[in-house]
Amino acid sequence: MRLKLHERLDEIPATAWDGLHDGANPFLAHAFLAGLERHGCLRPAWGWTPRHATLWRDGELVAAAPAYLKANSHGEFVFDHAWANAYARAGLDYFPKWLVAVPYTPVTGPRLLARDENDRAALLVAMRGQADRDGLSSLHVNFHAAVEDAAFGEGWLAREDVQFHWHNRGWPDFEAFLTDLQPKKRKNLRQEREKVRRAGYRYRVVHGDEAGDTDLEAMYYFYCRTFADYGNHPALSLEFFRHLATAMPRQLVLVLAERAGEVAAGALCLRGSDTLYGRYWGASENAPGLHFETCYHQGIEYCLREKLAVFEPGAQGVHKIARGFLPVATRSHHHVAEPRFATALAEWCAQERLAVARHRASLLGHHPYRELPADPCPAR
Incomplete structure (x- = not known):
């Protein structure tokens, strides 16, 4: 040895x-x-x-x-x-x-x-x-x-x-997941999602090999803005984001919120064999429920579509419990x-x-x- x-x-x-x-x-x-x-x-x-x-x-x-x-x-x-x-x-x-x-x-x-x-x-x-x-x-x-x-x-x-993780119990879709929640929690999540929809946000989820450079640039802007909002220095580079898109094309997952033809918010995730990992998020505007929809609800929907077992959205956040994370x-x-x-x-x-x-x-x-x-x- x-x-x-x-x-x-x-x-x-x-x-x-x-x-x-x-x-x-x-x-x-x-x-x-x-x-x-x-x-x-x-x-x-x-x-x-x-x-x-x-x-x-x-x-x-x-x-x-x-x-x-x-x-x-x-x-x-x-x-x-x-x-x-x-x-x-x-x-x-x-x-x-x-x-x-x-x-x-x-x-x-x-x-x-x-x-x-x-x-x-x-x-x-x-x-x-x-x-x-x-x-x-x-x-x-x-x-x-x-x-x-x-x-x-x-x-x-x-x-x-x-940490707070979501585990897939074999629900066929998001509505089936909601039916397993307590009535008040179910109602709150439906209302939260409806506010985002009524505000005009629509979502596009792309893998690295489906993302254009404008998508990567937008996600990098959101990432940097979030770090700036908290007074921190962003360690990752745009070149690294581009590297992920080419070197790990099916493992990079971008959740992009669009409104009026513009990308207004995004979340960067990585996908494993049975797990989705939420890493970074950011937005150019604020709206009720936008963060929760972009970072959590869309990720749960992705896991249900792709039949992934676990969604790890990152560290900290007691607020995740109300959205099904334990x-x-x-x-x-x-x-x-x-x-x-x-x-x-x-x-x-x-x-x-x-x-x-x-x-x-x-x-x-x-x-x-x-x-x-x-x-x-x-x-x-």
């Missing part, structure tokens, strides 16, 4: 990388991750320095992880600002840290790509040893799949959080090198997990359905 580190994903053959996962999650594709690097979306000045890990046996790639040296906690969605502050107060350096994740993307999926469980565990052991030899404060694996839990042995800190636990694991901090944080993480579990149970109590199945939110 030999661990190798890479400053660019393009140093790793795409066929070898993609041979380590089943292709179900588009964010793990070599085309997606390498595209971020090629098109100016990851920069050391923004806190992202690629440092991908690969494990080789007899010249063959057997395991790999998308990994980055981080100089801040921006774009991770597993918040460790308090940890960084505690390190600073103790006179220690928390940054750089080593992060296994998909940049800017709080989507659950594989993070430790491997031929089998033994190779996955070996990759983690090798990466942890490398982090310690390099004097890094910590190694983090964010939003990993439930099947990867077993790879984390003693000394790893487990954290959980909550609270799902997400997971991450963390290795903290300094023993004193690791001991203290272990108790902190345990308390956090209890609080998250209570919060999720409370949220489930406000579900909009007439009846919940026995397992309303299967682990991902």
Whole structure:
């Protein structure tokens, strides 16, 4: 076994990388991750320095992880600002840290790509040893799949959080989905959708190979405008949007709201084998219900048409519950090198997990359905 580190994903053959996962999650594709690097979306000045890990046996790639040296906690969605502050107060350096994740993307999926469980565990052991030899404060694996839990042995800190996902119960159309909601919730959603229709908005849903450059430019404008509205810098580039349309043509999905012949709002999604992932949205005008229709209702309709099992619309948002999304636990694991901090944080993480579990149970109590199945939110 030999661990190798890479400053660019393009140093790793795409066929070898993609041979380590089943292709179900588009964010793990070599085309997606390498595209971020090629098109100016990851920069050391923004806190992202690629440092991908690969494990080789007899010249063959057997395991790999998308990994980055981080100089801040921006774009991770597993918040460790308090940890960084505690390190600073103790006179220690928390940054750089080593992060296994998909940049800017709080989507659950594989993070430790491997031929089998033994190779996955070996990759983690090798990466942890490398982090310690390099004097890094910590190694983090964010939003990993439930099947990867077993790879984390003693000394790893487990954290959980909550997102809101929609699960398809086999409804033939949106109206059938509505019939399974409580009467008041059903009425509210119908009224919400009707307001958007009466305002003159009509929707066009296109894949990457169906989208014109004007569609991509409009979506990029909406994306930038949303970030500007919140005082944030947009990390993705128009060139990256164009890259997705050509490199992942059937996985890129644009939901475009048009009125009076103009595109007025849009949502950018990526499609996996059984899941639709909502990522970015924006609009050039405001209207009641426009955000909910563009980001949620149209996505549900797409999943029903395409017979997709799950719709993950992004992080946060208790308002999603009223529209049929239910609270799902997400997971991450963390290795903290300094023993004193690791001991203290272990108790902190345990308390956090209890609080998250209570919060999720409370949220489930406000579900909009007439009846919940026995397992309303299967682990991902």
